[in-house]
Amino acid sequence: MASRTIAFMAGALVVLGSAALYITSRESSSYANDADPLAGEPALPELENLASEELVAVELTDRDGSVRIERRGARWILPAKDGYPARTDRVGELMRGLQTLRLTEPGTARADKHARVGLVAPSDGGEEAVLVRVELAGGDAPAEILLGSADTSRSGDALFVRRPGDDQCWVANGRIPRPTSATWWFDARAVAIPTSEVRRVTIAFEERPDQGYSLRRDDPQGFGFELAPLPEGRVPGEEWKWSGLARTAGNLTAADVQGTTSFESAAAGSHVEYARFDLETYEGLRLEARLARLASDVDGVPGPTWIRYHADVVEDGAGPASPAAPERxxxxxxxxxxxxxxxxxxxxxxxxxxTAAGYWTPLEELLAPLPEEPAEVPAEEPVEAPGGGDSGGGDSGGEGATEAPNEGEAGSSGG
Structure with a gap:
């Protein structure tokens, strides 16, 4: 009996083992898809050993939109931003990442599992995948790849990828920037003039000419900037209120950029408030800025502010402002x-x-508040005697004094 039981159990184990092996092989075949020999190969072999001048453009697309970056000679530009230069360091990071992206092991080859690894194409409603498309010179077919979720089960920069039109997914190793907003790709640092070099900033408002002012520091070793002109009887408020303008006037990291034609087209037909400021350095550089605040779509909230620059030199002047100031x-x-x-x-x-809020601060808000006038004390009203004014009280003058004899006369005449 015991030997028969052991034999039965052994047979059952063989059956279960065969079933497990069959299931494993089926699942393995759906992942491997006969593609295992590609492990370790570049994900985009078209880009290997490709010279930079052979790259024409790169485009990234996700569910929120797309950004296109094109080569113009030795530069990369953003057509959506009127051809404004793209950041070469970020474009370089993208291209190096694509060229060095390596497949490490196969993943699922089933289309119904693409969502699990973030590889449903944006055109098919995918919420995570980014489609990267690299256009090559000579009319060659573009190199395309879908970037999916990060593989958190592995260390390093592992992520899931697949080629469009191929259901086979892969785990790949590489670091690739994937923002699809053009603002991430342009060089947002418009100007960068150290505050230590700033000698004077003057701001003027076209619609409020009486609210303009100047910030001046003749001695670079001096503390802070002097606010002028001061209206009669007024004194400056707290210095921090205007020191921010002195710091940001020559330092701007822009939120967006557009060409003059595009800006004028966007501003046409709506009210635009203008201002300007001039920045002068001890060296003699003058940075002239034109400010434009567009109309707002929300009541009580200022519209967006845009700025345009032009640089020149200070031809006039009488040399350094103080012995401590450097020669121009x-x-x-x-x-x-x-x-x-x-x-x-x-x-x-x-x-x-x-930053825009500081640019539009009027002079009045930089001054110390006017002292409050003492409240007027109301005049005291005369207090009437008990019983009202008819009793005459002890008042010996006025109407009461003249009425008493009349009353007496009336009384004597009645006797």
């Missing part, structure tokens, strides 16, 4: 101005809301 170097200032204009002319930059 107009030749160096002119070279610097030419470099700025080559990059800034023809472009409008959107100012972040927090």
């Amino acid at each position: 170097d107009l030749a160096a200032a002119r070279t610097r101005a030419d470099e700025l204009n080559a990059r800034l002319d023809g472009w409008w930059f959107e100012v972040p809301a927090g």
Whole structure:
């Protein structure tokens, strides 16, 4: 009996083992798809050993939209931003990531499991996948790949990928930036002039000419900037209220950018409030800025502020403002101005809301509040005697004094 039981159990184990092996082989075949020999190969072999001049454009698309970056000679530009230069470091990181992306092991080959690894194409409603499309010179077919979820079960930069039109997914190793917003790809640092170099900033508002002012620091070793002009009888408020403008006037990281034609088209037909400020450095550089605040779609909330720059030199003046100030170097200032204009002319930059609030601060808000006038004390009203005014009280004058004899006369006449 015991031997028969053991034999039965052994047979059952063989059957279960065969079934498990069959299931495993079936699942393994659905993942491997006879593609195992590709492990370790580049995910985009078309890009291997490709010279930079052979790259024409790269486009990234997800469920929210797409961004296209094109090569123009030695530069990369953003057509959606009127051809504004893209950040070469970020484009370089993208292209290196694509060229070095390596397949490590196969994943699922079933289309119904693509959503689990974030590889449903954006055109099919995918919420995670980013389609990367690289156009090549010579009319060659573009290189395309879908980037999916990160594989958190592995260390490093593992992610799931697949080629469009192929259900086979792979785990790959590589780091690839994938934002599809054009603002991430452009060089947002419009100007960067150290505050230590700033000698003066003057701001003027076209619709409020009486609210303009100047911030001046003749001695670079001095503390802070002097606010002027001061209306008669007024004194400056707290210095931090205007020191922010002195710092940000020459330093701007833009929220967006567009060419002059596009900006003027967007601003046409709506009310635009204008202002300007001039920044002068000790060296002799002058940065002229034109501010434009567009109409707002929300009541009580200021509209977006855009700014346009032009650089020049300060030709007038009588040398350094103080013995501590450096001598002006107009030749160096002119070279610097030419470099700025080559990059800034023809472009409008959107100012972040927090920075824009400082640009539009009027003079009145920078002054100390006027002292409050003492409240008027109401005049005391005469207090009437008990019983009202008819009793006459002890008042010996006025109408009461003249009425008493009349009353007496009336009484005697009645006797």
